[in-house]
Amino acid sequence: MRINEMKKDFPKFPCDVLVIGTGAAGCAAAITAAEKTAKVLLVNKGTFGRSGTTCLGSVVYAAGLGHTDERDTPDCHFLDTIVEGRYLGNQELVKILAEEAPRTVYDLERYGVSWYKRGEKIIDPSRYDYFQLPSPPHRYNRGVHQNEKTGQAIQKALCKEVRKHSRGIRIADDIYIWKVVVNDGRVQGALGLDLRTGQIAAFPCKALVIASGGAGSSYKVTDMDTGATGDGYALALDAGAELIDMEFTQFFPTSFVHPESLQGIIVATSALWTSGLKLYNKENQRFMARQFPSTGENLPRDILSRHIFMEIEAGRGTPHGGVWLDTSDIENWEGVRKDRPRSYMWPERFGVAARRFEIAPTCHFTLGGIRINEKCETNIAGLYAAGEAAGGVHGANRLAGNALAECTVFGQIAGKEAAGWRREEMGGVDDSAVGQEIEKRANLFQPGSGRGHIRSATLVRKLREIMYRDVGVVRDRNGLTRAREEIAKLREAAENDLEVIPGKIFNYDQIHAFELFNMLDLCQLVIQGASRREESRGAHYRRDYPATQDPKWLKNNVYRRREGALQIETVDVKTPYVQIPESSGHE
């Protein structure tokens, strides 16, 4: 069946609050909205409890509890986050993150997360109970954790809690949302494709929360879930909402490059960088120590990623295009291996020497996102965003453990605020508008039309290679221009020659075509933002502008689409709580 035949008789599933995405942010939003008596529909394109990147969160959940180091407070957490974000973070949002994170630790424990407790040096057991790990550049031990399964434990606990609200929350798996319907600046609902029936379905709602995660899958090497295709950003932009800081993408320095099969999976978490991990190039030179004699490898993620990338680019990489990560000098290595099997089980299983791995940076986190205020509101009435889908918290770089905390803290706020619409009138997803949308999409591609010859998988692969090469860890004018031109050609190919196979039920070829168009839009937007920011700051490194430009670029880029054209507005950072020092540069 062609898409444009589907517009007759599509089913409608009304709710008060529609939540897109079932990772930590989506689940937290659904729970809080249901507690406020809203009828929630929680949809995702995969399956509940098995979708999203939350389960991959490896160790720390940042919260300024001050249990392990009593010097720590939410104020310290606030300041560390602002400094690590190179002063671009939205101070109002960061304040909320720092102040609310400790409370969410207790919420998650109540839902079933078994945080590690400290078994020694307990002075006052009622206060000093959570075992908080160090995770530089957090100044103090701040990361509560359930060893290296923190993300998975949080996901499981939240899912269990969602299930308890069986009256308030309905879960719908295998729903791909491809349009947020807005009328007169107010959310009306969404349109989606039900993979199980192959039918278009409409989801009229009073408020809508986008919690669909990041866009790591637009990069060749990523540790994100393969579903992280940035759908939420594309939906929001199309709906008239604004995005912020999209030029910033965080890379994690140490992921496998060999065996190829494991590309992108993180090898060593940041705690190891402080305890003797060493990096070598193919000439067996410890290149980080050469440039940073006092710190060696013990540096923030962005700096480490950049130097690894440039070492490989300069032709001093390993046989499979990485650098060597050597564990020989790690104190108590056997203990680490035993305690943290998650990373180290892979080499054993895949027959790679366990002392030395070939590693390279992996796309880890989309720092920017949908622009929200303190209530998680966007500029569209009734449209909310939370978690990685939202932007503004991390600025130019992110601290370990802030992503999971962001998901719970802002998921809850989005859920509470969205529930506030429950007594309002239901949004109407009117049939003619739906018909138009379906027509528009049908003009892009028609499953089984036989008009094209290129598969979306082929175009996605090319897109990911371009993004990793030119719009990743290191950027410059030439690379960005080349990427823009090559992606424009991919778009042309997608519009003219894309072939999508016929078939209604679980036609992933069709879903990937939707995702492809989202990613093409998004990648062009990232390139434009990265080209505009002629400086280096945090995760955004311009080889042609290596210095941080203060105060010229102490600014956020805000992205919006008006009448089909992308606009980028550069706005000042507001500083209600902490003034920006004269130079915010790091390196």
Add this chain to the structure above:
Amino acid sequence: MNDPTVRVKIERYDPEKKEHYLQTYEVPRGSKARVLDFLNYIFEELDPSLAYRRHLCKARMCHGCLMMVNGKPRMVCWEVVSPEQNEITLSPLRGRTVFKDLVVDFGGQELEEPGESSPP
């Protein structure tokens, strides 16, 4: 020297015709190591109509890639195809409703339109 191939036999189900059938793919081994690599190759290079869960963590945490590998429930992101193996058989996770091919119902709720046989 020719790249050796691995014979991947898949128990498929076409929900539109309500038909179960066995399909065999010859997949060049290349640098593939995990069963998931073989499935990805089949989907991306040979047959996009093959359905298996495509949105996955690929790192043993989401458990979304569970299926029967040679008759045993396995995560295909973790299951290695050893150099000695030249054939594997994949079928949907046992005990679950099969939606299509290797995609099963993991227990999310069915959508029912209000007013149409909706539960009390």
